[in-house]
Structure formats: structure tokens, C-alpha cells
Amino acid sequence: MTTAGSTPVVYGLVSGSVWDLTHTKPLTRFTQGSPATRLAIHPRLPLMTLNDGTMLELPRGRVVRERTERDFGSAMTYSRSGDLLAVADGSGRILLYDGERRRPRGVLSEGTSDGPDGSPLPVTALAFSQDGRTLAAGNRSGRVQLWDIPSRTVIGAPLPTAGDRVRALAVSPDGRSLYAQGAHTPLRTHALDPERLVTDLCTRFGPLAPDEWRTYIPDVPYRSIC
Numbered sequence: 207m208t209t210a211g212s213t214p215v216v217y218g219l220v221s222g223s224v225w226d227l228t229h230t231k232p233l234t235r236f237t238q239g240s241p242a243t244r245l246a247i248h249p250r251l252p253l254m255t256l257n258d259g260t261m262l263e264l265p266r267g268r269v270v271r272e273r274t275e276r277d278f279g280s281a282m283t284y285s286r287s288g289d290l291l292a293v294a295d296g297s298g299r300i301l302l303y304d305g306e307r308r309r310p311r312g313v314l315s316e317g318t319s320d321g322p323d324g325s326p327l328p329v330t331a332l333a334f335s336q337d338g339r340t341l342a343a344g345n346r347s348g349r350v351q352l353w354d355i356p357s358r359t360v361i362g363a364p365l366p367t368a369g370d371r372v373r374a375l376a377v378s379p380d381g382r383s384l385y386a387q388g389a390h391t392p393l394r395t396h397a398l399d400p401e402r403l404v405t406d407l408c409t410r411f412g413p414l415a416p417d418e419w420r421t422y423i424p425d426v427p428y429r430s431i432c
Contacts, residue, residue: 215265217254219245224254224267234267235309244274244281248305252289257293261307271307280328285338290355292334292341298326300343300353314353314420333375333384335398344372347419350386350396365396408432 216227217222219242224233243254252264257279261359278294279301292314295301300314331344340361341353350371352361365384368391375399376385384396413432414422 217245217247219243219256224256224262226265233261233265234269244279246282246284248288248293249284249286251305253306255282255291255307281332281343283331283332284335285334286336287338290334290338292332294329294332294343296328296345297344298328300329300332300341302355312358314358316342331372331375332387333377335377336381340398342375342377342406344386345373346371348372348388350375350384352398367391367394 210394214228217233218227220232222242224245225231226233233389242258242260245258247253247264248255250307253270254264256262256273258273259271260269260273262268263270265395280296281294282292284291284305290302290311291303291305291307293301293303298315303309304309304311327346327349329343329345334340335342339355341355342350343353344350344367346413348367348371350365350367350372352365353359354361367386367388368388370391371389372386373389374385377383378385382397382399384398386394386396388394408431413430416428419426419428
């Protein structure tokens with residue numbers, strides 16, 4: 207959805223074409239037969255990106271970047287500021303571009319082999335934190351991993367999920383929670399801020415005893431965290 211003046215406009219992909227669903231009319235017919243299945247709208251500029259690499263100027267639908275097969279992505283999203291566009295390329299990698307998709311800005315690749323044949327599974331959902339410094343990525347096996355964007359490194363272990371394909375991810379407006387929707391499971395909420403994480407862990411598991419601390423965190427002096 208985007209806003210044209212004061213009127214919200216909803217866009218969607220219908221039978222390979224981009225439609226203005228608010229006014230029930232096709233925005234453009236150039237995508238007939240296109241493999242595009244997802245779209246993302248720039249939060250500040252009148253631009254729409256399709257996951258086949260095409261970019262459109264809104265609200266007219268003029269093509270400003272032609273479709274390119276090699277750019278086809280399984281998931282994509284803009285950061286809140288619009289400075290970054292994250293595109294999952296279907297091979298387990300996440301490609302970062304500037305907001306207008308003119309220049310590459312990096313690649314996130316954990317190299318984890320989740321597939322039955324030992325190959326990485328495609329990322330199926332992406333979501334940036336409110337400040338754009340963290341990216342959540344969910345894949346076909348239900349794995350949800352957090353990435354630190356400035357360092358291009360993973361943050362901790364994958365978040366616990368029900369194990370089915372992640373269909374959608376979203377970060378709460380206050381940036382403290384991540385919502386994950388599975389293909390066959392209800393919405394699940396994950397804490398993102400450190401204080402809430404500590405509270406949730408203490409509620410679920412209680413404090414570590416001194417001997418447990420020495421076993422699991424031997425290089426850090428013992429202290430009570432609950």
C-alpha cells in the first residue's frame with residue numbers, strides 16, 4: 207500500500223500484472239507472463255520493485271528498470287528509511303542494494319545447509335528493524351535468523367519456531383517485537399530488545415545456578431541476571 211496525496215492506494219499482483227486494487231484497474235500489463243510473485247514499495251519515493259527485478263514509477267506504472275532474470279528473488283523488503291533494499295535470491299543468500307537498486311551494498315550468506323540434499327533453503331520472508339540495523343530472515347524450513355546489517359554478521363542462534371515455512375515477518379512499531387507467521391501455524395511473537403529477552407528467559411527457565419554458569423559461561427564471572 208502507498209499513499210497518493212491523501213488517498214491510500216493498494217497495489218497487488220494479479221495474473222502476472224500489477225493492479226491498482228483501490229481503483230480496480232491494471233497499473234501496467236507489461237508483466238504478462240512474468241514470474242513476479244512479490245512486490246515492495248519504497249517508503250519515501252514513488253517506486254515499486256518486483257521480485258523479477260523490474261522497477262516501476264508510481265502512480266503511473268512507468269518502467270524505470272527492466273526485468274532481469276538473474277535478479278529474481280524469493281523475498282524482498284525495504285528498510286524503513288528506504289536506504290536499503292534486501293532481496294533473497296532463492297539460494298539462501300540475501301543481497302543488499304541501495305534504495306533505488308542502482309548499486310549493490312553487500313551480501314548476507316550464512317552458508318547453513320538446511321535442505322535435504324545439503325544445500326541452503328531459500329529465504330521466504332524478510333523484515334528490517336525500525337532503525338534498519340537488524341534484518342530478520344525466515345526460510346522454507348521455519349528457520350528465523352537475525353542479521354546485524356553494519357557488520358554483515360548473524361546475531362546469535364536462530365529463533366525458535368514451529369518448523370514450517372515462514373510466510374511473513376514484521377517488526378512492531380516500537381522495535382521490541384518480531385512477528386512471524388508460518389504457513390500452517392499461528393502468529394508467533396519474539397522479543398527483540400535485550401531487557402525483554404532477559405525477562406522472558408528468566409520467566410521460562412529461571413536463573414542459572416553457579417555450577418550451571420561455570421558449565422555454560424566459564425569465561426564470564428558469575429552474576430545474577432534474574
